[in-house]
Amino acid sequence: xxxxxxxxxxxxxxxxxxxxxxxxxxxxxxxxxxxxxxxxxxxxxxxxxxxxxxxxxxxxxxxxxxxxxxxxxxxxxxxxxxxxxxxxxxxxxxxxxxxxxxxxxxxxxxxxxxxxxxx
Numbered sequence: 001x002x003x004x005x006x007x008x009x010x011x012x013x014x015x016x017x018x019x020x021x022x023x024x025x026x027x028x029x030x031x032x033x034x035x036x037x038x039x040x041x042x043x044x045x046x047x048x049x050x051x052x053x054x055x056x057x058x059x060x061x062x063x064x065x066x067x068x069x070x071x072x073x074x075x076x077x078x079x080x081x082x083x084x085x086x087x088x089x090x091x092x093x094x095x096x097x098x099x100x101x102x103x104x105x106x107x108x109x110x111x112x113x114x115x116x117x118x119x
Contacts (some may be wrong), residue, residue: 004060005031014056020103029083034063044072077107
C-alpha cells in the first residue's frame with residue numbers, strides 16, 4: 001500500500017483555482033488537494049452543461065474511491081504548491097527556480113515520489 005502526502009490545509013480543499021500549470025515532476029513543497037476530473041463525453045454525469053468538472057479531496061484514498069465510482073472520471077491527480085522547482089526551458093537545459101511560487105497539477109509525481117518527500 002502506498003502512502004500519499006497529506007494536504008497542506010484540509011480546510012482549504014476546494015478553494016483553489018481550477019486552472020493550474022501541468023507538470024509537478026519530482027520537486028514540490030506541498031500537496032494542496034487531490035482532484036478527480038469528470039468528463040461527460042466519456043460517461044460522467046452531465047452536471048455542467050457538457051463541460052468537464054472536478055471534485056476536490058483532502059486524501060488520495062477518497063479521490064481514488066470517487067474515481068473508481070464515477071464512469072468517465074480520471075484517476076486522481078494532485079494540485080501542488082511549488083515554492084521551488086526545476087524548469088526545462090530547452091530540452092536538456094535545467095534551471096532551479098526559487099523566485100516564484102506556482103500551482104501545478106500532477107499525476108506522475110504521485111506515482112513516483114515517496115510520501116513526505118520535500119526539497
